[in-house]
Amino acid sequence: MIDEDLRIRLADLGGFDTARGSLAGVVVVDVTRVVAGPYCSMVLADLGATVIKVEHPDEPDYTRTFPPLLAEEDDPDGPVGEDRLSGFFAQYNRNKLGVTANLRHPSGAALLEQLVARADVLVENFRPGTMDRLGLGYEHLRTINPRLVYAALSGYGQTGPYRGRPAYDNSAQATGGLWSMNGPAGGPPTRVGTIIGDLAASLYGTIGVLAALRHADATGYGQLVDISQQDSVLTLTENAVVAYTTEGTVPVPLGNAHPFVRPYEAFPCRDGFVFFGGYTDKFWRISCELFGGPGEYEAHPELHAMGDRFDEEVYEHAVRPLVERWFADRTKAELEALAGDLVPLSAVKDIGEVVADPQIAARDMVVETAYPGFGALRTFGSPVKLDATPPRTNGRAPSTGAHTAAVLRELLDYDEAAIDELRAAGTI
Structure with a gap:
């Protein structure tokens, strides 16, 4: 020194x-x-x-x-x-x-x-x-x-x-x-x-x-x-090593999806995309009430359990269409304002939007x-x-x-x- x-x-x-x-x-x-x-x-x-x-x-x-x-x-x-x-x-x-x-x-x-x-x-x-x-x-x-x-x-x-x-x-x-x-x-x-x-x-x-x-x-x-x-x-490969050494699973490209956690990916909205990760039972119930209104959660009892939502067929035929309907007519800003403080939902921002982001500035x-x-x-x-x-x-x-x-x-x-x-x- x-x-x-x-x-x-x-x-x-x-x-x-x-x-x-x-x-x-x-x-x-x-x-x-x-x-x-x-x-x-x-x-x-x-x-x-x-x-x-x-x-x-x-x-x-x-x-x-x-x-x-x-x-x-x-x-x-x-x-x-x-x-x-x-x-x-x-x-x-x-x-x-x-x-x-x-x-x-x-x-x-x-x-x-x-x-x-x-x-x-x-x-x-x-x-x-x-x-x-x-x-x-x-x-x-x-x-x-x-x-x-x-x-x-x-x-x-x-x-x-x-x-x-x-x-x-x-x-x-x-x-x-x-x-x-x-x-x-x-x-x-x-x-x-x-x-x-x-x-x-x-x-x-x-x-x-x-x-x-x-x-x-x-x-x-x-x-x-x-x-x-x-x-x-x-x-940086997350669970890839342990998935292979315990189950013999070789990961393949999944796009924006997670290997098993669902919903946990990017979804289209009116002016771009948002990341939505409302996969836990708590966040799923909040999301149903926020985006779908009263009765949305009770209308889909088959989706109440996190394990059911993780099922790939259930996700593709029931969960994803529901989330896409929730977001289709709302902008990134509207979705963040509505839900950003309550569930994991974030606008997918380009670098110009990131540089101007108030959180980045703060x-x-x-x-x-x-x-x-x-x-x-x-x-x-x-x-x-x-x-x-x-x-x-x-x-x-x-x-x-x-x-x-x-x-x-x-x-x-x-x-x-x-x-x-x-x-x-x-x-x-």
């Missing part, structure tokens, strides 16, 4: 909020790219850690060119590059300090070792074996800093027959079982419409880092945090960050709500190597001559 004065000086370098977060003083060296990894270190940064993003000076994180792109206000038609700001990159790299180092160069590797000596955590998401080939693997770095928590996020993990395979999010969705379960009923498997493998691995990586930090505080020793995207996706889940020269960028906030040490969510993402010289001076006590020498050698 770094002391309070140094923490504040480093935060000032990035123009970040200097208020103490839960992880204040923790230093994270981030050598990740794209999302699986950058999201993990971003969560740590939101929680107050000092995160130093290390990029190759000539080959920085290529999501810097990913859309959407904000153009400079005085050059809206300029080319993609440092005069364009990637909203994609900014969203996953806020609150970080930017440093460049060529890890293939001996002096660049030495620079990373010096950073690790002052750090608590290193996060990387290279294919297993890459850091070892650079001479910067866990077994080596732990000799420099025994307290180091080394988080390695990869497609298939550091062990097993697939460990060396290249992988993307879709690789994890495919091999973790999620792809085979998703899609319209009776249709082909369909990927989940977001990079859920990357995101899940990042979040599990964050959990692993926090657990390992607690262990390091107690024992003085760090450890390897080994996170696989395939493993992470597998844990929870500070869309935050605005000022980028001088580019204007304001609105991104998602933090779902972690802490009343004593709230996450900081409006810090900027760094331009490539923006803080290299300052971090070397402040954290590693480099003088200007040494920094100039590294720059001349192409190390930074």
